[in-house]
Amino acid sequence: MRNTFVLLGSLFGASLLGCSGGGPPTQQVSGTVTMNGQPVADAQIGFHPTGTGETKPASGMTDAQGRYTLNTYVKPGQQASGAMVGDYKVTVTQGIADNRIVEYDDLTANDDGLPAEYAEAGTTPLTASVTDGGENEFDFTLETQATN
Numbered sequence: 001m002r003n004t005f006v007l008l009g010s011l012f013g014a015s016l017l018g019c020s021g022g023g024p025p026t027q028q029v030s031g032t033v034t035m036n037g038q039p040v041a042d043a044q045i046g047f048h049p050t051g052t053g054e055t056k057p058a059s060g061m062t063d064a065q066g067r068y069t070l071n072t073y074v075k076p077g078q079q080a081s082g083a084m085v086g087d088y089k090v091t092v093t094q095g096i097a098d099n100r101i102v103e104y105d106d107l108t109a110n111d112d113g114l115p116a117e118y119a120e121a122g123t124t125p126l127t128a129s130v131t132d133g134g135e136n137e138f139d140f141t142l143e144t145q146a147t148n
Contacts, residue, residue: 023072023074023075023078023079023080024054024056024072024074024080024084025084025085026058026072026080026081026082026083026084027082027083027084027085027130027131027132027133027134027136028069028081028082028136029047029058029069029070029082029083029128029130029136029137029138030067030068030069030070030136030137030138031067031068031137031138031139031140032062032065032066032067032068032139032140033045033062033066033068033092033139033140033142034066034139034140034141034142035114035141035142035143035144036144038066039062039064039065039066039067040062040066040092040094040114040142041062041063041064041065041066042061042062042064042094043061043062043066043068043092043093043094043114044059044060044061044091044092044093044094045059045060045061045062045068045070045090045091045092045140046058046059046090046091046092046093046121047059047070047083047088047089047090047128047130048088048089048090048091048121049084049086049087049088050086050087050088050089050127051086051087053086054084055084055085055086056072056073056074056084057072057073058070058071058072058073058082058083058084058088059071059073069081069082070082070083072084082136083130083136084130085130085131085132086129086130087127087128087129087130088127088128088129088130089121089122089124089126089127090124090126090127090128090138090140091118091119091120091121091124091126092114092118092119092124092126092140092142093114093118093119094113094114114142115142115143115144118142126140
């Protein structure tokens with residue numbers, strides 16, 4: 001009987017360790033952002049969930065070639081690589097410090113050379129659908145005048 005409790009306790013402890021891993025299940029997401037045929041460097045790209053449920057937002061930064069990869073916020077000091085499966089509105093901004101909470105007016109007042117439509121999830125025409133096991137490579141071409 002005592003061995004049964006030890007065994008069950010060990011299994012329960014092992015299951016807790018397995019669940020405390022790295023946050024939500026995510027898929028690797030990457031791509032390129034360009035405007036007027038040129039890479040958009042040092043831009044913040046945000047994936048904002050459009051559905052209801054447990055899907056969390058994801059974000060990343062573009063490099064000098066306009067390439068980005070996404071991370072999903074889990075808790076302070078912890079991010080999961082990639083984005084959760086789901087549909088997203090995609091925002092692109094420049095010139096705002098990463099991991100800073102800003103108001104919409106701050107985004108639109110920021111004269112970063114990018115059209116303001118791309119700065120907010122309610123106005124951006126950009127979308128993405130992250131799939132389980134899919135390629136999840138999303139390239140975005142920003143238009144000088146965004147269209148809906």
